Amino acid sequence: MNAFVKALRFVGDLDDEFYDDERQRDVWNEASAIGFQLFQWASLVSAAVLPWVAGTTGAWVGLGILVTLTVINVLTIGYSAARKVNLYTASKINRVRGLVVAVVLIIGYVGALIRLQPNTFSDASSWAGGVVGAVVGGGVVGLGVWWMRRRNARFEAEADQ
């Protein structure tokens, strides 16, 4: 068991004697899975709404929520992958639920950016910067997709063996 898995097991309190009872463990993990989703939806909806109802402060809070959400998701999915369940290959990403999540996420980010930089967007030089940023951002996403595909292929190859 590596340090990452150990640290997350400590955070999740998974070695408590409460988990010795298999049914208790199963029900509580299922309830926690629901709680995890509830927190996710609460975060996504808050981040999408805050920039529009609470101005600049709301936009900063929204960005903070989205960053926190991303970090926690990466850690959770990372733990699952460390236990040999890759969420990207095991579940269908192209679903209505996934689409709704993506749309709400985009609304949150776009809302925060619009609220925080309205004057800069009207400046021509910032548009040039925006284009460069978009190219760099697109490149990062492309690299991410390429890396994920390679990793998924490796996971599937390992699973087939």
Added chain:
Amino acid sequence: MSTFTAAMQYIGDLDDEFYDDERQRDVWNEASAIGFQLFVWTLLIAGSVLPWVAGVTGSWITLGVLAVFFTVSSMVLMYAKARGLDMYTSQSLARPRIYLCTGVYLIAAFGAMITLASEYLSAGGAAVFVGMAIGACVGVGCGVHGLVRKRRLDREAEAAAEATELQELTKEQI
């Protein structure tokens, strides 16, 4: 299945075909339990720090954070209860982790209240005091109700265990 349980299962996406594989289900639920705890601790720590570093604005955010924390935690506990698992009786509550969680929660709640009270009371309003008094009464009421309920559940669990034991003894004698 009650409407509440069905709604929670829909939110948790528990009927997806991903869950048909028992190992996938087990690992992902365990990962989600960690994700849930990460959310809980992040919210509590953020809630306890914000009133001190971001003043009145931070205190309002803390109140929102605590409201989300309280609502989601209650729904999770209610779901577990609906599935026959009472977290108040099935785990030991006298643990450092529970004390720490309660301590951080109280720091967050009191930090926000003190900051907001000092802000709005300096403006001459007494409404905050009234709100705090009502909130304290509700809090004490909930606490007392929780203690009474826990004792009743403990008594019921003990009685049920004794009844089962008696039944088994009777069977053995027959």
